[in-house]
Amino acid sequence: MTDELVRVRGATFRYSKEPALIDTDLTIGAGDFTGIVGPSGSGKTTLLKVLAGVLVPQVGTVYRADDLTTGYVPQVDRIDWYFPVTALEVVLMAADQKNIWPWSSRDAKKRAKHVFDELSIGNLADRHIRTLSGGEQQRVFIARALMGHPRLLLLDEPISGVDVATRHDVLHLLHDLNHTEGIAVVLTTHDLNGIAAHTHTLVCLNRSVIAAGDSREILTPQVLERTYGAPLDVLSHGGMPIVVDHVALSTDESTLEVHHEHR
Amino acid sequence: MTTSPYLLTNRHSRYTTNIDSLLEPFRYFSGAIAVATIAGALCALIGIYVVLRGMSYIGHGLSHAIFGWAVVSFAGGLNFYVGAGIGGFVSTLMINGVARRKIVGADAAIGIVTTAVFALGVALVSRIGSFSRNFEAALFGNVLGVTSTDVLVVACVGVAVSATIFFRYRPLLFSTFDPEVADIVGRSVRSNDALLSFLLAATVVATMQVLGVTLIAAALVAPPATARLLTDRFSRMMVIAVGIGAVSGFLGVYGSYFLDIASGAAVVLTDSAFFLAAFIFTSDRVRKHWRSNRLRDREPQGADSSRA
Numbered sequence: 199m200t201d202e203l204v205r206v207r208g209a210t211f212r213y214s215k216e217p218a219l220i221d222t223d224l225t226i227g228a229g230d231f232t233g234i235v236g237p238s239g240s241g242k243t244t245l246l247k248v249l250a251g252v253l254v255p256q257v258g259t260v261y262r263a264d265d266l267t268t269g270y271v272p273q274v275d276r277i278d279w280y281f282p283v284t285a286l287e288v289v290l291m292a293a294d295q296k297n298i299w300p301w302s303s304r305d306a307k308k309r310a311k312h313v314f315d316e317l318s319i320g321n322l323a324d325r326h327i328r329t330l331s332g333g334e335q336q337r338v339f340i341a342r343a344l345m346g347h348p349r350l351l352l353l354d355e356p357i358s359g360v361d362v363a364t365r366h367d368v369l370h371l372l373h374d375l376n377h378t379e380g381i382a383v384v385l386t387t388h389d390l391n392g393i394a395a396h397t398h399t400l401v402c403l404n405r406s407v408i409a410a411g412d413s414r415e416i417l418t419p420q421v422l423e424r425t426y427g428a429p430l431d432v433l434s435h436g437g438m439p440i441v442v443d444h445v446a447l448s449t450d451e452s453t454l455e456v457h458h459e460h461r
Numbered sequence: 462m463t464t465s466p467y468l469l470t471n472r473h474s475r476y477t478t479n480i481d482s483l484l485e486p487f488r489y490f491s492g493a494i495a496v497a498t499i500a501g502a503l504c505a506l507i508g509i510y511v512v513l514r515g516m517s518y519i520g521h522g523l524s525h526a527i528f529g530w531a532v533v534s535f536a537g538g539l540n541f542y543v544g545a546g547i548g549g550f551v552s553t554l555m556i557n558g559v560a561r562r563k564i565v566g567a568d569a570a571i572g573i574v575t576t577a578v579f580a581l582g583v584a585l586v587s588r589i590g591s592f593s594r595n596f597e598a599a600l601f602g603n604v605l606g607v608t609s610t611d612v613l614v615v616a617c618v619g620v621a622v623s624a625t626i627f628f629r630y631r632p633l634l635f636s637t638f639d640p641e642v643a644d645i646v647g648r649s650v651r652s653n654d655a656l657l658s659f660l661l662a663a664t665v666v667a668t669m670q671v672l673g674v675t676l677i678a679a680a681l682v683a684p685p686a687t688a689r690l691l692t693d694r695f696s697r698m699m700v701i702a703v704g705i706g707a708v709s710g711f712l713g714v715y716g717s718y719f720l721d722i723a724s725g726a727a728v729v730l731t732d733s734a735f736f737l738a739a740f741i742f743t744s745d746r747v748r749k750h751w752r753s754n755r756l757r758d759r760e761p762q763g764a765d766s767s768r769a
Contacts, residue, residue, distance in 0.1 A: 252645050270645045281513060281638050282695045291635045292646055300630035300696075326693040346646070 209258035236403035242386035269343030286323040333364040353385040500668040501710025505684035521678035522575030529582030549662030604724035618667035673725040683732035
């Protein structure tokens with residue numbers, strides 16, 4: 199059994215009257231790669247912040263391993279890309295928490311250089327963030343999250359609104375970090391098909407966990423309907439599930455085998 | 462008929478007279494020039510965060526609210542700076558509190574809170590009639606009327622705000638750029654917001670007498686906006702904005718002596734002139750024109766004939 203990094207039990211969290219999370223259970227172990235999927239407003243970001251330890255649920259318990267270091271990558275569409283900072287300045291923001299001087303320490307600069315090289319973005323350090331491509335911007339924010347040597351990396355919608363090449367680029371980078379450095383990765387996304395092949399564990403969330411486990415086992419029309427509130431079909435291609443609109447299935451079901459066994 | 466000092470026949474005398482007339486403002490109000498220079502730099506420094514946080518309207522509103530609090534504190538027999546300072550800080554907290562109710566929104570919150578307190582001040586002025594302090598100066602700025610206490614307050618607030626921003630540079634930058642993650646990594650956004658509100662209130666209170674309530678927003682916003690046009694680096698933006706603010710304060714008051722106009726208006730007009738110049742200088746058309754001229758200059762001589 200892998201070491202537990204975070205264990206959430208029976209968590210209910212409310213921002214105001216409406217609960218964002220209801221009686222939610224989730225465990226993240228060392229080296230896990232977990233994708234959280236669900237519709238808008240299903241509590242994905244809230245759950246991520248509960249895992250990060252920023253939000254404390256009003257009901258339920260959250261256990262976090264001692265000395266657990268966490269890196270957080272926000273939704274990039276919330277970033278002001280016209281803000282006057284370079285890629286290096288963004289990465290150095292997260293370093294040197296106790297440094298009171300405006301300039302970064304030698305150690306922080308050394309660590310930033312190492313992280314830039316590790317993510318193959320060493321040539322971007324002095325570029326303004328607006329001039330970077332979507333994939334490069336994601337890498338810069340992942341680099342910032344890596345500055346504190348995290349054992350748990352949390353990413354909020356890292357592949358939403360990006361093109362296919364960028365999605366592959368980001369997911370492969372996260373896969374590498376998970377495999378080579380053993381960093382546990384938890385990401386939220388709307389892109390079911392994009393994530394299904396990459397994660398060890400998929401969590402279908404709609405204010406509470408509808409299903410969690412191997413994507414090949416849990417992605418069924420029933421689970422998806424409970425998660426998204428809309429009829430969806432699941433096809434199988436090369437052993438991996440592909441989720442399609444219920445209407446789309448009727449137009450072209452000849453090329454893919456319908457995943458009927460769970461229906 | 463009197464002879465103009467500029468028409469003296471002796472060249473040396475004319476030169477000396479011209480220099481004398483240029484130095485005249487320093488002789489009569491060097492204190493005013495100094496305080497305007499510090500006030501311009503100070504407003505620009507805190508204005509960087511105001512502009513980058515998209516809170517330009519709060520500077521405008523807050524100065525009005527502080528005027529209201531100043532009148533209230535004066536009517537209540539409180540010290541002008543203490544009353545206005547505390548009132549300004551309370552106003553920003555009230556704005557944040559109202560803005561948190563998303564259904565109202567930040568713009569409406571600023572509009573409601575600041576104009577309500579401003580109206581209270583105006584009502585008190587009209588009800589009480591006369592004050593020992595000249596509130597017209599606070600409304601429109603009167604750098605020539607600043608007392609030694611005003612100068613001392615601007616200097617002390619300038620040092621305190623600069624020192625705070627120096628030692629809180631990194632957390633303030635992080636919480637301005639990415640408040641969501643700053644909170645997650647332990648840079649408390651709420652405490653940084655409260656700190657900025659306090660610094661902004663202190664700056665507006667201290668510089669109100671110099672620039673005036675109605676014009677202070679421009680001194681907060683114009684230099685950082687100008688600097689933002691000229692650089693993509695935060696630290697450089699800070700240096701350029703403070704430089705423009707200081708030079709505008711200096712030139713504005715200095716020029717107001719010769720042009721015989723209100724000092725606050727002169728400072729803001731200088732700020733605006735810098736912004737206009739930067740806006741034109743950084744426009745695509747001007748940049749393209751300069752780039753093509755540079756390329757033409759670099760082209761080797763005789764290139765045309767060889768092509769021919």
